[in-house]
Amino acid sequence: MFKKIGFTNKWSVISFFIIVLILMPSIFILMGLFNPISDTWLHIRKYLLKDYVFNSAILVFFTGLFSIIIGVSLAWFVNAYDFKFSNFFKWGLILPLAVPPYIGSYTYVGLLNYTGIIQTFLRNNFDLVLNQSYFDIMSLSGAVFIYTIFLYPYVFLITHAFLQKQSASLVEVSKTLGKSPVDIFFRIILPISRGAYVAGTTLVVLEVLNDYGVVKYFGISTFSTSIFQTWFSLGDINSAIRLSVYLMGFVFIVLLLERLSRGGKQYSYSTTKVKPLKAKKLSGWKNWLMFSYAFIVLSLGFIIPVLQLIYWSIISYGKIVNMNIIKTVLNSIGVSLIGAFIILVSAVVIANTVRIKENILTKNYARIAVLGYSIPGAVIAVGVMIFFLKMDNGIQFLTGQNNILLLSSSIFMLIFAYLIRFLAVGFNSVESGFNKIGTDFHEASRTLGNGITKTFFKVDLPMMKPALMSGFLLVSIEILKELPLTLILRPFNFNTLATRAFEYANDEMIHESAILSLILISISVILVYSLTNIKRKGR
Amino acid sequence: MKYLNKRNILLIVVLVFAFSSIVIGAEGEVNLYTNRHYDTDKLLLDKFEEQTGIQVNVLKGGSDELIEKIIREGESTSADLLITADAGRLHRAKTKGLLQPVENETLFNNIPKNLRDTENYWFGLTVRGRVIVYSKDRVDPSELSTYGDLTDEKWEDRILVRSSSNIYNQSLLASLIAIHGEEWATEWAAGVVDNMARKPQGNDRAQATAIASGEGDIAIMNTYYLGKMLNSSNPEEVKVAKQLEIFFPSQETTGTHINVSGIGLTKYAKNKENAIKLMEYFSSVEAQEMFAKANYEYPVNPNVEPSELLSSWGEFESQDINLSKLGENNTKAYMIFNRVGWK
Structure with a gap:
């Protein structure tokens, strides 16, 4: 019945505006496809494309696979069993998310290489020099390790949240039917949580495809590095666009697989309060085994890298001159919070419109909203730059004042790019929030004669608070760690923790970058902790 | 809310x-x-x-x-x-x-x-110069001479160098194209690939470290990285740097690439x-x-x-080309690297 409401309500108008706005840069980019094929493109196709496809596919497949194995198993264990520190692990296992993979990779290389602490220790105490290939992490398999250990929390986080709410009744029924724990895991938990872990894995896969820092450092050619290289080093923007289109095709397949595997299955309850699963107490060796598994994963993904960074910060402390850290920290926090706020508001507006007004136009909104997450940072950056410069040209024309770049020299450009890039993250949280509350309450309120806006603020919003806050925090963490967009689009004199840590590391001053990385990780940890707190209270 | x-x-x-x-x-x-x-x-x-x-x-x-x-x-x-x-x-x-x-x-x-x-x-x-850094123990400086000599079979499995996506390697090859022509440069790059001790990986510092760990004997790298390593806050890195010596290649011929x-x-x-x-x-x-x-x-x-450290390395002759050539030949260099399989 709601479909009949006139097209021009506030929600539709604003969503339409946002959608058009975020589409503009992509349109400018895609126009480049109509340019003729260059020699560089032929060269790339002949010598390099095979490598890009192969490397990217390997990275995506194995990282995805291992992330599912680690993420789902841990999510199930902390839910179903009570073992040593299992309550801590419920949120502790999300901590690796606070470490940007590129910082993780620098740290692991520094830890494992010849001058690193492990080999130095063996050499100086036992006179032991091992084959260097044992310590070689700068390879495809090394990259899979880095991505898995720092990105699996996406799978863990979403699956854990899902199991916490949805599994209790099903598991209890199976137990009374005499099913074994193994049976329950494979026949109940895996199938019902498929939507959750597929969503998590999709995030992991998109992060991997977009990552620039790790593969650049390891010297692995992927789509992402090649787009940067073709665009900036070869100066061939059109070939770079062609590569981006290939990459987007890749991403499209991933997203399609996600849709297919969701297969219209929706588990929604008519109440937001669902009874949690009662954890089974473990003792003896099972207790220790469970604890060790969780502890090893957490050590690899968080404790070890952080200890290494602390050590580097201590030994380089005296050498740091004039770092101006406070301003950098404020920049990072400011831009993350403001960006996250704008993204969440946009996500809510669009998701609510999609939910209420189903038509051909709005059906595609959801797809457009998540598009940005699949476009490599460099491509978004230049698309946004072209778009803002066009707008500035317009302003120059209107005001008659030449030579002034009002918008493109401001922080707006960067925040707008974040909006395109991370709307997907906010949108997914908001959408799952809407899915969880269902439409019953909404429809009841509307039947009582309340408008969409009033219903949203009075009925939907209060129920969605946890989903919104977790979306907000997730986006903040993403922006805090974001690198390529910030590097390219930031205004004068604007540095963030991520850009400075990267600059130092890129200049092979890894010790100097340690202290900035540590601060960045600490802020992320606070955000991650708040995230889990909200989830706990939201129950 | x-x-x-x-x-x-x-x-x-x-x-x-x-x-x-x-x-x-x-x-x-x-x-x-x-x-x-x-x-x-x-x-x-x-x-x-x-x-x-x-x-x-x-x-x-x-x-x-x-x-x-x-x-x-x-x-x-x-x-x-x-x-x-x-x-x-x-x-x-x-x-x-x-x-x-x-x-x-x-x-x-x-x-x-x-x-x-x-x-x-x-x-x-x-x-800065792009030079050869060698192991004091395993390499006699008299063995070293020119960039061209790096393709000699005596260096088989001994050369360490980073990936070709790095601009310093591209500029080095661009300078060699300017001096010797494209054909010579292609052969040279292919010859270096044949003599590599391992697949290119890591940055310039990593090449120096790989000499110390015995993976290779000589590395192509920029002068300042050695300076940075000698002044590193990690004592192990200083130790590594002290096992190494700088050699300015092609002094008798075309000069060192700067x-x-x-x-x-x-x-x-x-x-x-x-x-x-x-x-x-x-x-x-x-x-x-x-x-x-x-x-x-x-x-x-x-x-x-120059600083004391740099003076201690001695003076050197540099390539006699205008540095604009590095830019002019950049794309050519990049494509040669891909053709010869310099990752």
Whole structure:
């Protein structure tokens, strides 16, 4: 019945505006496809494309696979069993998310290489020099390790949240039917949580495809590095666009697989309060085994890298001159919070419109909203730059004042790019929030004669608070760690923790970058902790 | 969600504006796009601001990204000056029409002719060599001679070098194309690939470390990385560096490959006068010392002595080509690397 409401309500108008706005840069980019094929493109196709496809596919497949194995198993264990520190692990296992993979990779290389602490220790105490290939992490398999250990929390986080709410009744029924724990895991938990872990894995896969820092450092050619290289080093923007289109095709397949595997299955309850699963107490060796598994994963993904960074910060402390850290920290926090706020508001507006007004136009909104997450940072950056410069040209024309770049020299450009890039993250949280509350309450309120806006603020919003806050925090963490967009689009004199840590590391001053990385990780940890707190209270 | 009301949304909007106003500068300024990020540079700029009252706004980024940005900004670019760590990039900026020539006596006096553009579109500020670093234990310096000699079979499985996506390797090959021609350069690159001790990986420091760990015996790397390692805060890295020695290749023949980090005035600079003042300052004796020292590089100004460490390595002959060639041959070099399978 709601479909009949006139097209021009506030929600539709604003969503339409946002959608058009975020589409503009992509349109400018895609126009480049109509340019003729260059020699560089032929060269790339002949010598390099095979490598890009192969490397990217390997990275995506194995990282995805291992992330599912680690993420789902841990999510199930902390839910179903009570073992040593299992309550801590419920949120502790999300901590690796606070470490940007590129910082993780620098740290692991520094830890494992010849001058690193492990080999130095063996050499100086036992006179032991091992084959260097044992310590070689700068390879495809090394990259899979880095991505898995720092990105699996996406799978863990979403699956854990899902199991916490949805599994209790099903598991209890199976137990009374005499099913074994193994049976329950494979026949109940895996199938019902498929939507959750597929969503998590999709995030992991998109992060991997977009990552620039790790593969650049390891010297692995992927789509992402090649787009940067073709665009900036070869100066061939059109070939770079062609590569981006290939990459987007890749991403499209991933997203399609996600849709297919969701297969219209929706588990929604008519109440937001669902009874949690009662954890089974473990003792003896099972207790220790469970604890060790969780502890090893957490050590690899968080404790070890952080200890290494602390050590580097201590030994380089005296050498740091004039770092101006406070301003950098404020920049990072400011831009993350403001960006996250704008993204969440946009996500809510669009998701609510999609939910209420189903038509051909709005059906595609959801797809457009998540598009940005699949476009490599460099491509978004230049698309946004072209778009803002066009707008500035317009302003120059209107005001008659030449030579002034009002918008493109401001922080707006960067925040707008974040909006395109991370709307997907906010949108997914908001959408799952809407899915969880269902439409019953909404429809009841509307039947009582309340408008969409009033219903949203009075009925939907209060129920969605946890989903919104977790979306907000997730986006903040993403922006805090974001690198390529910030590097390219930031205004004068604007540095963030991520850009400075990267600059130092890129200049092979890894010790100097340690202290900035540590601060960045600490802020992320606070955000991650708040995230889990909200989830706990939201129950 | 009671904090999501009109007043708070308005507050956020105001905050965003306040935040962005940080970047709107005062009069009497100069805008610098740079890919140098040394903390001592900031001290230098502070000094300049103090002496002249001109405020310097800095935008850091990768050279390629900054060039792309200036291209996109076109006539209304906010950049007055561009600093990159590679002459090839400066040349690209010049050919893309982003720079303008500067006829200035102070710069001419402070910067030797071979270290600036033939038409004065850009000026070198610091110099580094791409040299051979070898193991003191396992290599006799008399075995080493030229870049060309690296393809000799005596170096089989002994050479360490980073990936070809790195601009320093591209510029090295570009210089060899300029001197010996494309065919020779292709054979050379293929020969080096045959002699590599391992698949290219890691940065220049990693190559030096791999000598110490015994993976290879000689490494192609930039001079300043050895300086950085000798002064590292990790004592193990200092130990590694002390096992190594620098060799300047091709001294008897074509000279060692050098590169500069340099500066150019943008074509549409809005603060031209201030920008030239800053260029002059960078080339001055006072600034050169600190500028070069920050990164263990050689100063361009002949009146400034290189640091003690660099002097201890001795003087060397450099390739007798104009550094613009590095930019002209960059794409060719890149394609040769791909063809011969230099990852």
